[in-house]
Amino acid sequence: MTTYYRDPEVLITSSGVWMNGREFRLPELIQVWYTKGARSWGVIAWRGALGLAVLLPLLVGALAVLVALLLDMSLGTTVAMVVGGILVGLAVVPVADLMLERVDRSYDRGSRTLEIWGRVRGGDVLLMRTNNAQRFGRIYRALQRALEPAVRR
Known part of the structure; x- marks a missing residue:
């Protein structure tokens, strides 16, 4: 057998x-x-929320760098904004791995009932x-x- x-x-x-x-x-x-x-739209919404949680700090960091470079500010303020933007963007890296792992597991589980x-x-x-x-x-x-x-x- x-x-x-x-x-x-x-x-x-x-x-x-x-x-x-x-x-x-x-x-x-x-x-x-x-x-x-x-x-299950709840599962799909959860995946979207996880994706936003990963992307939002990156977008905020990129926006801070862009604003710092476009506005006519003192050198010290510009450098502070660029460094702050980079730090905000880098802060998401350790959390991003955990969030993306949760997204992977949600795809393994699926978003519908199977019979x-x-x-x-x-x-x-x-x-x-x-x-x-x-x-x-x-x-x-x-x-x-x-x-x-x-x-x-």
Whole structure:
């Protein structure tokens, strides 16, 4: 028996599938497909807010340098504004890595609900529902690999 995927809630092997508290032998699954739910605009807005949090200090720093160079001020004031603008821009660097990592993780999780459905003799059954796009992809590919040899027989 080959194990294609295993976690505490899902087990996919060459002999069967255990998901959502139910067990199915591979020959019982006539057809398997997935559906995508509506986008979560809250997740998308959160990504945008993180992007703004990274870009805003950079823009403020660049604006300070631009204003310092365009306005006719004393040399000391101009140098102070340029250095201040550069420092504000550089202050975002340590935080930017953390923010961009959060954006990456939000893409791994996805912005919509994903479902795997299966057709058995008794009708259509929901095999799994998740918001985690990365986990969904692994499980769906494992399910396809498990069903592939059964189709060739």
